Amino acid sequence: MTPLDLLDLDSLLDDEERQIRDVVRQLLDDRVRPHVADWYEEGRVPARELAREFGKLGLLGMHLTGYGCAGSSAVAYGLACLELEAADSGVRSLVSVQGSLAMYAIWRYGSEEQKQRWLPAMAAGEAIGCFGLTEPDHGSDPASMATRARRDGDDWVLHGGKMWITNAPVADVAVIWARAEEGIRGFAVPMDTPGVSVREIRRKLSLRASVTGEITLDDVRLPAAARLSEAAGLKAPLSCLTEARHGIVWGALGAARDCLETTLAYAAARTQFGRPLAGFQLTQAKLADMAVEWQKGFLLALRLGRLADAGRLRPEQVSVGKLNNVREALDIARQCRTILGANGISGEYPVLRHANNLESVLTYEGTSEIHQLVIGQRLTGLSAFA
Ligand SMILES: Cc1cc2nc3c(=O)[nH]c(=O)nc-3n(C[C@H](O)[C@H](O)[C@H](O)COP(=O)(O)OP(=O)(O)OC[C@H]3O[C@@H](n4cnc5c(N)ncnc54)[C@H](O)[C@@H]3O)c2cc1C
Numbered sequence: 248m249t250p251l252d253l254l255d256l257d258s259l260l261d262d263e264e265r266q267i268r269d270v271v272r273q274l275l276d277d278r279v280r281p282h283v284a285d286w287y288e289e290g291r292v293p294a295r296e297l298a299r300e301f302g303k304l305g306l307l308g309m310h311l312t313g314y315g316c317a318g319s320s321a322v323a324y325g326l327a328c329l330e331l332e333a334a335d336s337g338v339r340s341l342v343s344v345q346g347s348l349a350m351y352a353i354w355r356y357g358s359e360e361q362k363q364r365w366l367p368a369m370a371a372g373e374a375i376g377c378f379g380l381t382e383p384d385h386g387s388d389p390a391s392m393a394t395r396a397r398r399d400g401d402d403w404v405l406h407g408g409k410m411w412i413t414n415a416p417v418a419d420v421a422v423i424w425a426r427a428e429e430g431i432r433g434f435a436v437p438m439d440t441p442g443v444s445v446r447e448i449r450r451k452l453s454l455r456a457s458v459t460g461e462i463t464l465d466d467v468r469l470p471a472a473a474r475l476s477e478a479a480g481l482k483a484p485l486s487c488l489t490e491a492r493h494g495i496v497w498g499a500l501g502a503a504r505d506c507l508e509t510t511l512a513y514a515a516a517r518t519q520f521g522r523p524l525a526g527f528q529l530t531q532a533k534l535a536d537m538a539v540e541w542q543k544g545f546l547l548a549l550r551l552g553r554l555a556d557a558g559r560l561r562p563e564q565v566s567v568g569k570l571n572n573v574r575e576a577l578d579i580a581r582q583c584r585t586i587l588g589a590n591g592i593s594g595e596y597p598v599l600r601h602a603n604n605l606e607s608v609l610t611y612e613g614t615s616e617i618h619q620l621v622i623g624q625r626l627t628g629l630s631a632f633a
Pocket of ligand 1: 337344377380381417454611615631
């Protein structure tokens, strides 16, 4: 039991869950941790290479069944997200967008032909997917999306644009949500379709070890078979977000754990006024509060994971987890940074990188305010969205 595991939460996991966690942690220690600070500084990530490595280990679409997917439990998937994000939120985002957003959308709403075409290649990391919901003028309010899908004979023609799309610059397929006459519809769009273009978004100060793009759809003509036939209305993309948000509830704890472990070691080794920083009461108060929050966050994630495995997880419950765990993880990262003093702002330590990354995690997959509104609606029966 590590000192951070105050409540012996490890014993709440079964052997298989612990084993999966350890294997994922080892892969990240070997393949990601030694390089991630450089990727972050350079604003790049070897996405294809990593996707293949992650695919070999069964991490892509890990909680889905069939089509080459591992079919693991929601808790095991959550633990994998935690380990991925302990390395870097951008690396976890690569896996979340691939598995929980792009693959899940095709797995849940696609035709058998679409599943056969995309899922085995995506599970193996040979094909990369992205998920286009957000637009330049429509973020928290996707129901107002401006991207249009119109029928032309048997074909569909998409026109519009998507913004802030993780993986877009390296993707082979985009799940695109667009407004048709009959409501919001989803499409699996091969990225080499004429009329699709991608601009990489540069100068991000957060999630720098992740590729993000803007997708322009200029009268993109698609066969009828490209539509996700089972997806009708906004509830389809929202159900994909619920999947991904569950992974984030766990992932944020990984970033926080890495900050805490780094800080505990630093505070023990660094001496001021003739004693280690860890020996000061004010430092211990910070460490104690952060460890308590981390343990509470883990219990929350585990509760949601067990509910998901029982098929009983509801969207507002995921909002509780996303709101709390990302907010607390960001708070932990910022507090840890203060304990590292000037070294806290250095890329030699992971702490400010995690804090900066968590700014994106706080915003995507529903901002804190949106999750407060979801929970508020559940509590009061009143929608305060608009
Ligand atoms: C690095 C990164 C990667 C991303 N990846 C993807 C992706 O792969 N696919 C994708 O589709 N999107 C992606 N996004 C987009 C993300 O989901 C949106 O940024 C998010 O939904 C918020 O939208 P917005 O940025 O337009 O902010 P806005 O919606 O403009 O919100 C701005 C502020 O206003 C607040 N606000 C909005 N409405 C209300 C309200 N009713 N009441 C109170 N406050 C409100 C918000 O909480 C926020 O604080 C990504 C974003 C980032 C930063």
